[in-house]
Amino acid sequence: MRLRSRYSVGPELKFLGNLDMMHLMERSLRRAAIPYALSEGFNPHIKLSMGTVLPVGLWGENEYFDLELAQTMDLLDFRQKLSAVLPSYLQLKECQEIADTAPSLMKIINAASYVYLLEPPFPSLDKWKEELLARSSLTVRSRGKKKGLDKELRTGIYRIEVDESLNIGRVEIWVAVGEPVNVRYDELGELLLQTGFTQNSIAEVFRSGNYIREGSGYLSPLEVL
Amino acid sequence: MKDRLFRDILPRVAKPARYTGSELNMIKKDWEQAGVKMAFAFPDVYEVGMSHVGGKILYGLVNEKSRHLLERVFAPWPDMEAIMRAEQIALFSLESFHPVLDFEVLGFSLQYELSITNVLNMLDLAGIPLWSRERNEAHPLLIAGGPVVFNPEPFADFFDIFIIGDGEEVLLEFLDEMEASRGLGKAEKLKRLAAIEGVYAPALYSVEYKEDGTLKSFEPKFPGVPARVRKRVVKDLDQAYYPDKPLVPYMEITHDRAVLEVMRGCQRGCRFCHAGIVYRPVRERSLEMLENQARRQLQNTGYEEISLASLSSLDYSGIDPLLKSLVGNYGEKGIGVSLPSLRVDAFSIDLANEVQKVRKTTLTLAPEAGTQRLRDVINKNVSEEQLLEAVEAAFKSGWLSLKLYFMIGLPGETEEDLEGITEILQKVKYIGDKYSRRPVELRASLASFVPKAHTPFQWRVQNSIAELEGKRQFLSRRRKKRIKLSFHDSRTSYLEGTIARGDRRLSPVIYLAWRKGCKFDAWSEYFNFDWWWEAFQESAVDPEFYTGRQRPYEEEFPWDFIDIGVSKDFLREEDQKAEEGLTTADCRQEGCSDCGICLSMEISLDIKGGSAHAIEKQI
Structure with a gap:
């Protein structure tokens, strides 16, 4: 039996690396005595696969993992048992059974959204958004594979939503993940700094979602099943 | 905040x-x-x-x-x-x-x-x-x-x-x-x-x-x-507190696993070993207690590995049933058991095979010295025959890499003893290549001997940095292919030795060293010997006084007021026996060696599997 789960990672856990998060999840599965399936081979490990890596320094509202079980289990039972042992900063939101043949999260996720929470002073957000999307080229220094080289982000920036209330600003940006353009949150951060924001005005950054983008629609990994 | x-x-x-x-x-x-x-x-x-x-x-x-x-x-x-x-x-x-x-x-x-x-x-x-x-x-x-x-x-x-x-x-x-x-x-x-x-x-x-x-x-x-300060001792480990819900860090730490403390203390009596003396006597936990602790710790942590900790875990009297029970209960869930150090004998290899059924990477053995003579001096009661048997058993059962621990700078060490290390490594390599399909990898770790307070060698001279460096070069010149030698920093050992047998006059030196920037001295990238050296010179304290002198038996030591339960007479006799190349047997096997611990702490050896001689002697 194979399961796909959605969970949130709170700000307290934002400094965990990907491997740390894997260990946390595996240890939680053991504590909950979930009948996970083990891989064959010299060094058997739990058949757990996480979605795209949540970068160190970010928390996440909608993250995903797939897990293979050695025997069938009631979904509610699974959720309750696992939730009971998870740290309070990590919450299981939703679980569904998926087909054994369903492609992995890593293969299907091709977009993500990041939220930047802002403290004044910062430029007018509506105007900033309009100007940014009107530009045909947005280059920053690459933080990824081609470190240091100029990287063109424009084609990878799909959508921007802004909101200003009670002095707090909120910018949410939907970007491309994987090939051909992979837009990283720190590259977006640099873009903000280039276009009128200061480091001090960025109070918090988190990933609000992971998606499968089809046309102009964004589906969650649980909606494509 | x-x-x-x-x-x-x-x-x-x-x-x-x-x-x-x-x-x-x-x-x-x-x-x-x-x-x-x-x-x-x-x-x-x-x-x-x-x-x-x-x-x-x-x-x-x-x-x-x-x-x-x-x-x-x-x-x-x-x-x-x-x-x-x-x-x-x-x-x-x-x-x-x-x-x-x-x-x-x-x-x-x-x-x-x-x-x-x-x-x-x-x-x-x-x-x-x-x-x-x-x-x-x-x-x-x-x-x-x-x-x-x-x-x-x-x-x-x-x-x-x-x-x-x-x-x-x-x-x-x-x-x-x-x-x-x-x-x-x-x-x-x-x-x-x-x-x-x-x-x-x-x-x-x-x-x-x-x-x-x-x-x-x-x-x-x-x-x-x-006038004297007596150490405190847990008399019954089964009654002592041990955490069932240890903290589980989010990031990977050095020893990232559940730990069972199977026993405290060790009575092998290696004469260089500080912990072996100060943590006497041996106190074991019962098998039942350990099984319960394992279950509760794993339930509460979700760890993927459980390790048996103590000074010499394979000497635990219930080691065989304990390992069988742990492997039997948790192996199928993908939870491994690890043994931090092995005793040098074929029995230990069998147990190591028991816990490592599939992935056989590196096995660690500690012969400590290169010749039988020197092993007798330090009371490391392991013969070359036992060592080679263990090595043969290991390679026969599929281990591909072996790590051996030695010490250099031991009391009375000669060139012959250093040659002995080289010879042992070659013999081990030969056995490995005979049984293994691909060339085996051998690593030897060479620590510098540091005489410690409260041990039989507390009166002895410590090798100088120059002597240790000479020995390092001697061994490095004789190194063979696919045998990797790693040496402890002789300057670190020298400082360790100075403090280990130091007194109150070292405080200003330590303070000055810190003022100059010394910190994380255990980390080679931060260790700065020059600062330490300047601190000694500026405080007019000669480290040689602490490390470079054969101390007479009648000398009062700054640490004598700490009552560890083992008598100074016993330590002196052990040092004298070392001089004569005589060994002292483990009191669990061959009767009490009169170290004084049981009498002074009003306890007896707590060996769960029982020890005829120990009990007899108590009566």
């Missing part, structure tokens, strides 16, 4: 998870409701400190079993330290993020002599005066425990109190007394605390030295202060 840390500070440092706290099974007690507030400080980085079992025991003991509170503090890595200093952030605890200065007791675990510079650095970061005499009752009381404090004297001017022996046996009593003596002046408080067995308050003693530099007298300044 926490908000500032998460938003402004931690995004700028390496491995921020070192400083966030909130790990699984963390205990955060109500600050206002708690009794005495104690910070438990480990003078090294988080991933090292969190691997320490003693700390886990004390953490659970105080927080679960008393009304007092214990929170953790580790040495910030230099990148974090730089930010803390630049932005005036005082050293804080990981549970409540309180500054260390707010605690009533600050307790350091001293596992290694050179970690003292990190202690001073942490005090400085906390804004606490370094010298005991500069602190009053408004400051946290500075205490220390751990193996290093069996000779506390080099650190006597920094600390207010040392706790000698098994910490879980005395800490709650100590904290209760702290609470009862609230409001008293510091001197009065120290006197009341020093009345607890195992508690040593250095300010209550006066020390004089002779003209030749050796100890003249060591006496209590006040009536009622004990």
Whole structure:
């Protein structure tokens, strides 16, 4: 039996690396005595696969993992048992059974959204958004594979939503993940700094979602099943 | 504090998870409701400190079993330290993020002599005066425990109190007394605390030295202060507290697994071994208790591995059934068992095969010396035949890589003994290549022998840096292909030796070394011998006095007042036997060797599997 789960990672856990998060999840599965399936081979490990890596320094509202079980289990039972042992900063939101043949999260996720929470002073957000999307080229220094080289982000920036209330600003940006353009949150951060924001005005950054983008629609990994 | 840390500070440092706290099974007690507030400080980085079992025991003991509170503090890595200093952030605890200065007791675990510079650095970061005499009752009381404090004297001017022996046996009593003596002046408080067995308050003693530099007298300044300080001992490990819900860090730490302490102490009697003497006698946990502890720890942590800890785990009398039960109960769930060190015999290899059915990577054995003669001198009762049998058994059963531990600079060592190391390595390699399909990999770790206080070799000369370097070159020239040799830094060993048998006159040297920038001395990238050397010269203290002299048997040592239960007479006899190349058998097998521990501590060996001779002798 194979399961796909959605969970949130709170700000307290934002400094965990990907491997740390894997260990946390595996240890939680053991504590909950979930009948996970083990891989064959010299060094058997739990058949757990996480979605795209949540970068160190970010928390996440909608993250995903797939897990293979050695025997069938009631979904509610699974959720309750696992939730009971998870740290309070990590919450299981939703679980569904998926087909054994369903492609992995890593293969299907091709977009993500990041939220930047802002403290004044910062430029007018509506105007900033309009100007940014009107530009045909947005280059920053690459933080990824081609470190240091100029990287063109424009084609990878799909959508921007802004909101200003009670002095707090909120910018949410939907970007491309994987090939051909992979837009990283720190590259977006640099873009903000280039276009009128200061480091001090960025109070918090988190990933609000992971998606499968089809046309102009964004589906969650649980909606494509 | 926490908000500032998460938003402004931690995004700028390496491995921020070192400083966030909130790990699984963390205990955060109500600050206002708690009794005495104690910070438990480990003078090294988080991933090292969190691997320490003693700390886990004390953490659970105080927080679960008393009304007092214990929170953790580790040495910030230099990148974090730089930010803390630049932005005036005082050293804080990981549970409540309180500054260390707010605690009533600050307790350091001293596992290694050179970690003292990190202690001073942490005090400085906390804004606490370094010298005991500069602190009053408004400051946290500075205490220390751990193996290093069996000779506390080099650190006597920094600390207010040392706790000698098994910490879980005395800490709650100590904290209760702290609470009862609230409001008293510091001197009065120290006197009341020093009345607890195992508690040593250095300010209550006066020390004089002779003209030749050796100890003249060591006496209590006040009536009622004990002349000797007896170590505290857990008599029955089954009754002692052990955590069922140890903290599980978010980031990977050095020893990232559940730990079973199968026994405490070791009676093999290796003459170089400090822990083997100061942690006598052997006390075992029962099989049933260990099985229960394993089950509860795994349930509460979800760890993928469980390790058997002790000075010599394969000597545990129930080792065979214990391993079978652990492998049987948890193997199918993908939970592994690990053995930190192996005894040098074929039986041990069988057990190692038992726990490592599939992945056979590296096996570690410790023959310690290169010839039978020298192994007899150090009382490492292992024959070459046993070693080669073990090696053959290992390679036959599919192990591909072997690590061997040796020491250089042992008393009476000759070129022949060094040649012996080379020869053993070649024989082991030959056996490996015979049984293995591909060339085997051999690694030899060569530590420098450091004579330690309270051991049979406490009277001996330590090799100089030049001598150790000569031996290193001698061995390196004879190194063969696919045998990797790694040596301990001889300068580190030299300093370790100086402090290990040092006295109160070393405090200014340590202080100066820290002032010059020494910290993280256990980390080769930070170790700076030149600063230490300058500190010795500027303080006019000659390290040779501590390491380079054969000490006469009649000399009074600065650490003699610490009563470890093993008699000085026994240590002297052992040293004399070493000189004659005579061995002493393990008292579990061949009868009591009169070390004095059982009589003086009014306990008997606690061997769960039983030991005919030990019992007979007791009667």
